[in-house]
Amino acid sequence: MKTITHLSFYFIWVIFSSSAFAQKITLSHVEPAFWWVGMKNPELQILVHGPGIGQAQVSLSYKGVNLSGIEKVESPNYLFLNLQISPDAIAGKVPIVFKIGKKTFTHQYELRTKSSSTNRIQGFSPADVLYLIMPDRFSNGNQQNDTIAGMYEGTHRNKPFGRHGGDLKGISNHLDYIKNLGVTAIWLNPVLENNQRRESYHGYAITDLYQVDRRFGSNEEYVSFVNQSHQSGLKVIQDMVANHIGIEHWLMKDLPEKDWIHDSQAKEPMLTSYRTGTPSDPYASQFDLRKMTDGWFVPSMPDINQTNPRFATYLIQNSLWWIEYAGIDGIRMDTYPYPDKEFMANYAAALQNEYPKFNLVGEAWINSVPMTAYWQKGFKGTDGYVTQLPSVTDFPFYGTVIQALQEEGNWDTGLVRLYMLLGQDFIYPNPNNNVIFLDNHDLTRFFLSIGRDIQKFKLGITLLLTTRGIPQLYYGTELLMDGDGSVHPDVRKDFPGGWPGDPINAFTGQGRNASQNEAYEHIKKLLDWRKTQSVIHTGKLMHYLPEDNVYVYFRYTANESVMVILNGSSQEKNLSTKRFSERLQSFKQARDIISGENFSDLTTLKVPAKTSLVLELKK
Template sequence: MKFSSRLSFRLFLATLFLASISFAQSAKPVITKIDPPNWFAGLPTSLLLIHGEHLENTTFSIHGAKAHITETTISPNGHWAFVHLDPGKKPASIQLIAANPHGITTTPYILSARRPQSEQPKGFNSSDVMYLIMPDRFADADPANDALPDFRDPDDRTRARAYHGGDIRGIESHLDYLQQLGVTTIWTTPLYDNSAEQSGNSYHGYSATDMYAVDPHLGTMSDLQALVRAAHSRGMKIVLDTVPNHVGRAHPWAQDMPTPDWFHGTPASHIQAQYDFMTIVDPNGNVATRTAVLNGWFANSLPDLNQDSPLVAQYLTQNAIWWIETAGIDGFRLDTFPYVPRSFWHTYNGTLHQLYPQFTDVGEVFDGDPKVTSFFAGGRANQGSDGTVDTLLDTPFDYPMFFALRGALTRKKPMTAIADVLKQDALYPHPERLVTFFGNHDNKRFLSEPGADPAALRLGFGLLATLRGMPQLYYGDEIAMSGGNDPDNRRDFPGGFPQDQSGSSNQTKSDAFTQSGRTDAEQAMETWVSSLLQLRAHTPALQTGQLAVLSADDNILAFVRGADLSSACSQQPRYIIAANSDTAPHDIAIPLAAAPLAGCTRFTPALETPAEAHSTAGQLQIHLPAQQIAILRAEP
């Protein structure tokens, strides 16, 4: 009986297995997702990445309009289809038809109209001021997305690595504050859907599980479009953080790759990313280390996309196009820039600049050596171990200046460190485009840097507003927020959450978005920053003028900004900036005989500070109290 029962059970399993195979072979196609979810008439051929079941032996066709399919490839497991679609010239609603011998599945698909010329990206430049926001930590204006059903980890503001409830509407509701401060460009950390991770650890947005959706914790695409419209109505711009290097561990691709080479390796077998960018910069760089930079998994856990695959490259490029057309954004911040092949960036940026001439992007090259950061800047084909390539990147962030500012202002480095960075500007095709900063979400807050204090922070803002390039602020630095290393540097903006203003849930009542809600220290710093940014907004020389260092030593840095500094002082005013990082006062004498100050006779404060200045005997004498800055207007 036991043998007979065992045999019957085995026959049952075999029958069930054969039946499942028969069902799979006799089932009609099932389509569960199409990337991109829509495309745009008049754009180049789109690659539709279709996910589903029973796609093997399936043919695809289009009904409606003049769009047509040019090529189709299907994965061996029948889960993925690559359909190349020529969208034609006119917007239309079409039907995507998937047919196999066992049935037909029809899916509606939209070919949308492109944005009109008046809504094309505006880009950013050195006349702008960029402000970095982590939406989850800035402001909560939509309580409906604070407790998502079917999401494992609840919002919890008491935990540093959890969603706190901030959202896109929270940014829009505080545009008045940002504009009054002097901000013209808002950079948000990624808005990609990270929710498949089912973890509050994904609050930052850098672990995408769907690159064609907004994370529901942060809002909807409609919310983003409303933010863009509201910002544009004020003359402000929106820059979106995007991550072509990797996706999150919970992305469906991690367990079911569309092609065998979609990633560099698998979750079970991959190499860890290395951070030695010099192996790319050096034409003779170590090949194994360079491979680890380009092919390694960031943090040894995030699946590394293979941009050398034409299918992956096209997917990522048209993903960028889709966000530009759908949301109306003005630029990108490109995460982990050196970890992606420069050959990909050349094509990616070339495509975007051809379609959107005013669109701009800034790349993260986290390195303090100008020889490294300038190597990745666009505008020049640089020879490295990966060939001779122009990335066509508009600009990298000025990380060398970041390290110089932090070191000099906390007196770990001399002020000559800043001058040394400026001396290497010729390495860049466009040093005037560099994005300067002393704080962001990847580093401890400036005020939590050993040796920092509010006076040093004030001095840092003074230099940030007057150096060449476009200044970038990190949310909350303007009210002197503190915070240690990640995630402590990502605290909530006080006043951005309902509990802040009511004082409930063990939260101290505060609202730093309003003058009446700020502490004295917060108000003093905000007033100083807004006055600096207003000066900059009304002073072309500080936005686009040339820069020449006048003097630099351990404690003092002095430089001049203005047009055509190779000639004598002209009717266009020049601006002299002198900064003292020391805790003791210092005097500086600047000769006036040679350009760029020859012929300048009047020196007036452009912004009132405790510094004093007067000219005598062919010299400009400046008295700088401890940790103070002078900003002088120089005229004939």
């Protein structure tokens, strides 16, 4: 009986082994799918994922390409191939041979030629104004991709947290509207795959870092969108996330190593504290620091461990891939203080080393000037941290503007808050590179924040578009769209006219009411003027202490000067200009670019209640 049992096991083993060797070698993922010759960094890491691929022997033979290392990891279904690509390597198909037992499989890995076009990868600067769009909520240009087989969520426009069907085609259809408004760059909330079971519309729970969400379009359609935008004179900023992925990401179903995700084996992983000031706090405990940086953002968004060298390289290469593949001009990095900060410095440096004109802005949601400045390139703190991030989001600016416009002017209230805020700019290495805004996809809409007062609205817009920094407008701000930021879908409403059958089409003047057209025209007039004003892009700023809630500042160069007057009071002011003689100097005349009025005498200026003047000074 024992002999029969042993023989049975023997035959089962033989059959199983024969079957295993008879199976074909298959690859589920090869990432990045292709790369380029001519990159400054000659090193390339290729993630290979497939059943049992970890036991494969790997070889390649291609002139100028060397397989310098093969790394096996905990999961038997992965290999990490390290390649060295010499400067003399030419574009082509690199045959990578995988051998398991007697079976072999050759994967033709493509090397492309790096683009030399001067119209790609332009970066962004204070000469630009960014227009932020949530793709799912702007316009549905292709109803055929509303529901995709194999993806959890289809389109349910009646559900605030559901997908509404906006897509890349819809945005492309309205590039003329965006261009005519006067902005110079488009920032899209994430367009990469979010195949989550619920609430996937916002894009921040990515389930494939190399694939555009098919409900928005294809990778090829995204490249076409970028090219169309460039042809329209518009830059494109891509929203990326290095802090977390979606719980449905294919990696989560078979992690290469357990430590790719913090607390990956925990039944209830630790959630972050959201205390974004902790990484810069010189007195922070390790407990608080770990909870902030290693905790999951929400239960559906696992926290990435960027200290794992393979995942770190994977993330850096992923952004480089999108830059070169799509020709994007910049990146907005979500939740910038949450990941490992040393990794983020390496990440930012790697992107700028490969693309010196490239710019990236980090979302640092911190209502503190020094804690925001900590993340900007050039800041020197006491902990020795060397950040490489060129641009930061200026949340202190946002919060101060809202508060200043809501208050009566006094010693330390009203518009004097703007003066005191900008007086702290000595902390920033480069305050002109701060991205400034009045609202975004997470915040209460600006129009609602200032009590739906269109005069205050125009004051805020004037400040945004004439002070230092890189302005960002949120889609629909020009239409006075409002919504409470405590309920996210409320500030992410559909753009009226973006869907077939919409009763109102706000893409046209006829589809907007009088107040909307007043707001739109105010923004457009300032934007059209701003595009050509180097004095606003690169000029210095000098401001004067507000009196009677009237704030005066100048943007100036050696030859040009613009005087901006914001009257935040409810009374008309006859403003004597005597105390501004330092900047008025020999300027005797002016033209208000908002009203078109010409001033031949600058001794006294009449400024109506709750209005602004933007004066081009003339000698």
